[in-house]
Amino acid sequence: MEDITQQIFYSNAERAVLESTQQRAQAKQWLALLQKQGGIKMAEDRWTGLTAWLSGDLDRILSKEELLQYIDSNCIQLEEVLLSNETHPNLQWEHVVTPKYNYYQTTYNDLTYIIQQDRTRYKVFDMDGILLTETDTLVSAQNRVEELVREHADITRNAEWTTPGLTQLKTLLLAVPNIEGYNQEDATHYGDVADGKVIAWIRFGEITDGAGHHVLVLDEIQSKRHQDGRQWGYRTVADRENFSIEDYIRRVPVAPFEKQWHELALKRMLRYAAENGYDILAWTTGEQQSERYNLNAGVKSVEFKSCNKQGFPALLTWHFSNAESKVKYVSDETELSRVIGKEPSKKILNGVHRLVGDDLQGVSNGMQAFYDQILVEFANKYTKKWNNRVRDIMLPIGTEGRSQMHALDITAEMRLSLMQEQPLFKEVENPYTQKDNQNSIRQTLVELSKKFNVTINIVPTRYELPEQIMRVVNSKKSRSLFPGMYDSRTGMVHFVLSEISSVTEAGSLFLHEVIAHKGIEGLLGKKRAYQFYARVFDSLDSSTQTTLLQKHRNKFVAGAEYVAQVAERNQNPSVIKRIILFFREILRSIGFNLDIHDNEIQMMLANSKKYLQHQKTCRYQSDTKQGQMAKAANNRSSKYQQTL
Known part of the structure; x- marks a missing residue:
C-alpha cells in the first residue's frame, strides 16, 4: 500500500x-x-x-x-491499493507439517509466500525468507498474502460488473490504516484488503471517444463500510455500555469520511486523470448501474417505516419477487425524494406507506440519486473554481455499443491545479463573498429576533457598532471577521451586515450567539426547551437514564446536560444525529426553516454547555454568603465597567 x-x-x-x-x-x-x-x-x-x-x-x-x-x-x-487486469487469484494453501517445521505455503505464478506461527503471532515470509509482516490470526495473514499477490501480480476483481468496451481495467482502494477493521471476510466488497480498513473504492477503465479524446471512465464508486454505517449506525469501543450486544455488533466501527467518502473518491480520480494524461473524466449513470445489477427487476413492493412518530428518520425497504430485500435509511423528505423519486415520495408523504402495483411506477432504487445527482452536484461545486461543469458525453462502449455518461473535461488550467495538493476536506470559501443581498440578510435577522424575542442591533459595517463594542473589536489586533457578537451588559446581539455572507449564515450566527449566552431555554422558551430535553431523555436506554438521574435532579436537567456533553465530545454519531433531528423539528415547529448543516447545529448544542456552567456558578454563588457578597460587588462594579 x-x-x-x-x-x-x-x-x-x-x-x-x-x-x-x-x-x-x-x-x-x-x-x-x-x-x-x-x-x-x-x-x-x-x-x-x-x-x-x-x-x-x-x-x-x-x-x-x-x-x-x-x-x-x-x-x-490515507493509503491506497491499486489492482489491475481482470483476474482474481485463487490461492491454494498447503499445510506443511514435519517434525521440525509447521507452516503454510502458497505459490501464485512465480511468487511464493510462507506463513509460520510463532506462539500467538503469524509471520509472513517471502521465498527468500524475508519477514514481510505479522498478524494475530491465520486468516488475516492469508488476507495479507492475497493483498501482496494482487499488488505484485496486477490483479483485480468484479470484472463481470464492468461496462463492455473498456480497457486497462483497474480498481483503486482507499484505506485508513489507524482504524478498526470491518467486514474482513467479504472479498466481494474488498473487506479482505488492508485488514478491513478500506473506506471507499473506485473501479475504472479507459476508452477513446469518437473525437480521439482519451477518456477515463469510472465504472463504480462505492463504500460498503459507510453505506452499512449509514444504515445501522457507528460505534466506538466506549459504546459497549450504550448498546445491547446485538446492536453493538451490527454497528460499524467509526471511520473518517462517513459523509465525504464519495467526495474523496472523486477528488482522487480527478488527480489520477490529470497525472495520467486523460482528456475527460466520465462516470456511469444511475440507470446503467440499475441495469447492471438488475435492481429494478422483480420489485414487488416498497415499504416506508418511520423510526418515530414525527415521520423521519425512516427506513425504506424494497421487496423483490425472489424473496430478497434491500433496506435504506432516509433522514428527511428531501432525501426520500432523492432516493425513491419525486412522485413515489409524494405518495408516501400523503400516507401511502406501502407501494405496490401502479404505485411502483417511477420508483428509483437510490442508484439514480447517487450517480446522477450527488456526484454531479459535488463535481459541479468542486470544479466551479476552474469554470468547469458536468456535461453528458456519448461513448462507443456498453452493451449496445453506445453509452451516454456524465463527464468533466480536464482543461489545461484544471490539470495544472490538480497536480498540486488538494484539500482533504471541503475548501474554505472567501468569507467576504456576499451570496445574498443585505436586505435579505437584514430581513432574516429581524424576523428571527421577533420570533425568538431577542433584542438585536444591525449595522452596515463594523464602524457603526457602539463605542464599547468597537473597543473590543480594535483590541483584537487582527483582521478577523466580526459578523455578530453578544453584549452581556445589555443583553443585545449586534450583527454586521457587510461581514455576513448569506441568509443561512445569518440564521446560524443568530442561533450560535443566543444559545451560547442564553442557553437553549433562552432561545426556545422554557416550555419548548423542556419538551426537547424530555424527548432526548426518553429516547435513551434505561441504563443511561438511570445513570443521568443519579447525577441530576430531574430528566429535564439530565437531558440538558446530556445534550451539551454528547455534542461537545462528539463521541456517539448516531445519538448526535438523533438529537440534531429532534432540535431541527422543534425549530421547524416555531417556523425556523433555514437549511443549516448538521455540524453547525452540533456546535450550537455544544456551546450550550457554556451557559449551563454559568448557571451552575450563579446558583453556587447565590447559595453562599461569599457568593452573595461577590454578586453585590459585581453589581456595584457594573456601574463602572462595561463587560462584554
Whole structure:
C-alpha cells in the first residue's frame, strides 16, 4: 500500500498553520487563527482532536513547530491499493507439517509466500525468507498474502460488473490504516484488503471517444463500510455500555469520511486523470448501474417505516419477487425524494406507506440519486473554481455499443491545479463573498429576533457598532471577521451586515450567539426547551437514564446536560444525529426553516454547555454568603465597567 496523504491531499489545519507568519502564541490565539483561516473542519478535527488539545490549556504558549508536530502525529492517514487486469487469484494453501517445521505455503505464478506461527503471532515470509509482516490470526495473514499477490501480480476483481468496451481495467482502494477493521471476510466488497480498513473504492477503465479524446471512465464508486454505517449506525469501543450486544455488533466501527467518502473518491480520480494524461473524466449513470445489477427487476413492493412518530428518520425497504430485500435509511423528505423519486415520495408523504402495483411506477432504487445527482452536484461545486461543469458525453462502449455518461473535461488550467495538493476536506470559501443581498440578510435577522424575542442591533459595517463594542473589536489586533457578537451588559446581539455572507449564515450566527449566552431555554422558551430535553431523555436506554438521574435532579436537567456533553465530545454519531433531528423539528415547529448543516447545529448544542456552567456558578454563588457578597460587588462594579 502507498501512503498518499502528503502527496495528493493536504490537511486544512496544517495548511492554515504553515501559511501563518505567527511563530509563537497562546493556545487560544492559535485556535482563533485556525478558526479564522478555515483550519478547523469538524470532520477532520474529530479525528485529530486538535481543538480539544488546544482547549485543554488555552493560556499555554506553543511554537509553530510544536503545533505542526501535533497535527502531523494525529492527522488522518490515507493509503491506497491499486489492482489491475481482470483476474482474481485463487490461492491454494498447503499445510506443511514435519517434525521440525509447521507452516503454510502458497505459490501464485512465480511468487511464493510462507506463513509460520510463532506462539500467538503469524509471520509472513517471502521465498527468500524475508519477514514481510505479522498478524494475530491465520486468516488475516492469508488476507495479507492475497493483498501482496494482487499488488505484485496486477490483479483485480468484479470484472463481470464492468461496462463492455473498456480497457486497462483497474480498481483503486482507499484505506485508513489507524482504524478498526470491518467486514474482513467479504472479498466481494474488498473487506479482505488492508485488514478491513478500506473506506471507499473506485473501479475504472479507459476508452477513446469518437473525437480521439482519451477518456477515463469510472465504472463504480462505492463504500460498503459507510453505506452499512449509514444504515445501522457507528460505534466506538466506549459504546459497549450504550448498546445491547446485538446492536453493538451490527454497528460499524467509526471511520473518517462517513459523509465525504464519495467526495474523496472523486477528488482522487480527478488527480489520477490529470497525472495520467486523460482528456475527460466520465462516470456511469444511475440507470446503467440499475441495469447492471438488475435492481429494478422483480420489485414487488416498497415499504416506508418511520423510526418515530414525527415521520423521519425512516427506513425504506424494497421487496423483490425472489424473496430478497434491500433496506435504506432516509433522514428527511428531501432525501426520500432523492432516493425513491419525486412522485413515489409524494405518495408516501400523503400516507401511502406501502407501494405496490401502479404505485411502483417511477420508483428509483437510490442508484439514480447517487450517480446522477450527488456526484454531479459535488463535481459541479468542486470544479466551479476552474469554470468547469458536468456535461453528458456519448461513448462507443456498453452493451449496445453506445453509452451516454456524465463527464468533466480536464482543461489545461484544471490539470495544472490538480497536480498540486488538494484539500482533504471541503475548501474554505472567501468569507467576504456576499451570496445574498443585505436586505435579505437584514430581513432574516429581524424576523428571527421577533420570533425568538431577542433584542438585536444591525449595522452596515463594523464602524457603526457602539463605542464599547468597537473597543473590543480594535483590541483584537487582527483582521478577523466580526459578523455578530453578544453584549452581556445589555443583553443585545449586534450583527454586521457587510461581514455576513448569506441568509443561512445569518440564521446560524443568530442561533450560535443566543444559545451560547442564553442557553437553549433562552432561545426556545422554557416550555419548548423542556419538551426537547424530555424527548432526548426518553429516547435513551434505561441504563443511561438511570445513570443521568443519579447525577441530576430531574430528566429535564439530565437531558440538558446530556445534550451539551454528547455534542461537545462528539463521541456517539448516531445519538448526535438523533438529537440534531429532534432540535431541527422543534425549530421547524416555531417556523425556523433555514437549511443549516448538521455540524453547525452540533456546535450550537455544544456551546450550550457554556451557559449551563454559568448557571451552575450563579446558583453556587447565590447559595453562599461569599457568593452573595461577590454578586453585590459585581453589581456595584457594573456601574463602572462595561463587560462584554
